[in-house]
Amino acid sequence: MAATALAKAPSAASNSAAQDIAVSVKNVDVVFGQDDKAVTALSNVSVDIPEGSLITMIGPSGCGKSTLLRAIADLVPVSGGEITVLGRSPEAARRDRAFSFVFQDPTLLPWRSAIDNVGLPLEVGGGGTAHAEPAELLQLVGLKGREQALPGELSGGMRQRVAIARALVTRPKILLMDEPFGALDEITRDKLNEELLRIWQETGTTIMFVTHSIPEAAFLGQQVLVLASHPGRVKEFMPVDLPYPRRLPVRDTLEFVQITAHLRQLLEEC
Numbered sequence: 001m002a003a004t005a006l007a008k009a010p011s012a013a014s015n016s017a018a019q020d021i022a023v024s025v026k027n028v029d030v031v032f033g034q035d036d037k038a039v040t041a042l043s044n045v046s047v048d049i050p051e052g053s054l055i056t057m058i059g060p061s062g063c064g065k066s067t068l069l070r071a072i073a074d075l076v077p078v079s080g081g082e083i084t085v086l087g088r089s090p091e092a093a094r095r096d097r098a099f100s101f102v103f104q105d106p107t108l109l110p111w112r113s114a115i116d117n118v119g120l121p122l123e124v125g126g127g128g129t130a131h132a133e134p135a136e137l138l139q140l141v142g143l144k145g146r147e148q149a150l151p152g153e154l155s156g157g158m159r160q161r162v163a164i165a166r167a168l169v170t171r172p173k174i175l176l177m178d179e180p181f182g183a184l185d186e187i188t189r190d191k192l193n194e195e196l197l198r199i200w201q202e203t204g205t206t207i208m209f210v211t212h213s214i215p216e217a218a219f220l221g222q223q224v225l226v227l228a229s230h231p232g233r234v235k236e237f238m239p240v241d242l243p244y245p246r247r248l249p250v251r252d253t254l255e256f257v258q259i260t261a262h263l264r265q266l267l268e269e270c
């Protein structure tokens, strides 16, 4: 396996001129079940996610945020329309390890150290592919010195950092994150929000991030994809016109308050 350093990709935030599309979602429907039990989770959803961008997704419970992320990740089949990931099918992209998924629950193996958890994807089918060094990734997520700690010896926030490092070890172009900080206390979550932005800028990874938190969606995202429910559909794809690097105090500015007020208004209409 070829270990490579975490090459600094072109700054994601300053890369908006290069509009190659990482994920294209075109007229996508997802229907679960059949006949009178059929649930239309997504209806005619279209959105293009530029390479290197950080997109947050928000919407009422059950509007299909996770389903959209899972369809992109080839975990859920689409019933209509088309998804392409870096120009190929989600299945091909999964085989090529074009993306990694981070869930709310970090699901680490409790008997393996932090560094061995980070390296796990390399042991299951990662042979021959370029990858990042687990130790370097633990440093990237702020866990230098805790390489040998077992998950049970780490806090919830630290475990989620390990999960993020593990997701990055195969050097995916795209990171799909489904409420990764939803179970954490507010202070830890704030800190991880700032750190995720730093990681994004250092790696240039395209990130799609599902959240229930309006401030989190606005703080992280270059654009916020607002989904409405029954059936799940795009309500608005709203740009967040705040410069990066963003620090937490930006949330106290009038601009930020106006953005979150607009998002709240959109969600009330969903």
Ligand SMILES: Nc1ncnc2c1ncn2[C@@H]1O[C@H](COP(=O)(O)OP(=O)(O)OP(=O)(O)O)[C@@H](O)[C@H]1O
Pocket: 032, 033, 039, 040, 041, 059, 060, 061, 062, 063, 064, 065, 066, 067, 068, 232
């Ligand atoms: N495997 C499945 N089988 C049947 N229905 C499903 C399945 N997965 C999701 N659904 C339904 O699809 C709809 C969208 O669910 P999804 O989990 O994508 O919503 P969500 O916006 O992520 O919700 P939440 O914010 O509560 O996590 C819901 O009505 C849900 O019940």
